[in-house]
Amino acid sequence: MSLLAAAAPSFKSVSAQEVIFILLGVMALGAAILVVTTRNVVHAALWLVVTLAGVAGCYLMLTAEFLAWVQVLIYVGAVIVLLLFGIMLTKAPIGGDADLNSENRVAATLVGLASAGTLTTLVIDAFRHEFIDLGRGTGADGVGEAIFRSYVLPFEVVSVLLLAALIGSIVLSRRDEGER
Secondary structure (H helix, E strand, C coil): CHHHHHHCCCCCCCCHHHHHHHHHHHHHHHHHHHHHHCCCHHHHHHHHHHHHHHHHHHHHHCCCHHHHHHHHHHHHHHHHHHHHHHHHHHCCCCCCCHHHCCCCHHHHHHHHHHHHHHHHHHHHHHCCCCCCCCCCCCHHHHHHHHHHHHCHHHHHHHHHHHHHHHHHHHHHHHHHHHHC
C-alpha cells in the first residue's frame, strides 16, 4: 500500500484565488472575442468595458491594486467614455453595415493568430531576463513612483491625444450639422 502511495503523483490542490483568476481570465477572453465579432459598435464598446474590467479583476487577484485602479480609472473610465462620446457625437452608424463585411473571416483569423503567436514569441524572447527597477519603493509605491517620475511624459502625451480625439469628434459632428 505504501508503495502505491509513493508511486502516485502528488497534485497540489487548487486554491479559490486561482479559480477566480482563471474565471476572470476566461471572462475577459470571451468578452474580447465579442468585442471584435459583434456588428454593433456600441455593443463592442460595452464588451470592451467587460474585457477591461476582467483584466482589472486579474490585477486584483495578483495583488496589484494600483494597476487595477489605473485600469478602471483610465481605460474603463476615460477611454471607453471617450469612445462612446465619439460614436454619439459623430453620428456614426450604430448597427451592422453590410458594406463593411468582406467575408474574409477565415483569413483574418489565421493572420490574427499568426500575428499574436509571433508577437508573444518575440516579447518572451526579448524580455525573458529583463526587469524594471522600481527604485526605493516596493509594491504599489514603487510602481507609482516609477510611473509618475520616469513615465510621466508618455501619460501626458496620451492625455493630449485623447483630448485631441474628443475635440476632433466634436468638430466633425458640428460640421455635419452646419452643412444641413
